Amino acid sequence: MGRRHQCVWWLLALGLWLLCGCAKTQLAVLAPTDWTASASGAYVTDEGRVFYGIGRASGLRSAMLLRATADNQAQTEMARVIKGYLARLSAAAGMDATAPQDRQALHDLAQAVLRHARIVDHSDLSDAGAAMSLCRLDLDAVRQVLRSDVILENALQQRMLAEAERVHDAMVGRH
8 A cells, every 4th residue: 555655646746747847838938028018008009009008917816817807907097098098189179178068078989989999918927926918999990989979079070080190199108
């Protein structure tokens, strides 16, 4: 019995050793990408003007819950960025955002714009017990919503479309 018991322990030790070896290999594959060092905000990329919302989560044991929490944080960050962008854009277009109907129009516009934001990447920092998510929204999608929006009066809509790039560019680098 003693020899059999010893063999079982050796097999368990070998299995753990192999499991740990595979886990280390997997961590090397999941190295952080350049967006993980960035902050939420407006950016100009090779593909055009974009908004990023970056979410971080840690301290949770479940990998699924960690990723879902990071996704929610990224979406919350995107909402913060877009609301700030629309506030600046409406001011640049001459909108009086203090009136209740204008505040409601901006809120509805933000909700319509945020439907186009997507989680496009994840970074699982398993060794640190953390995860990150990247939410992306193209400025073209914002313009598309502005063009199709029936809440804003036509003149205001046209002024906002004319100012869209300039306001985005003013936000680049302010993270």
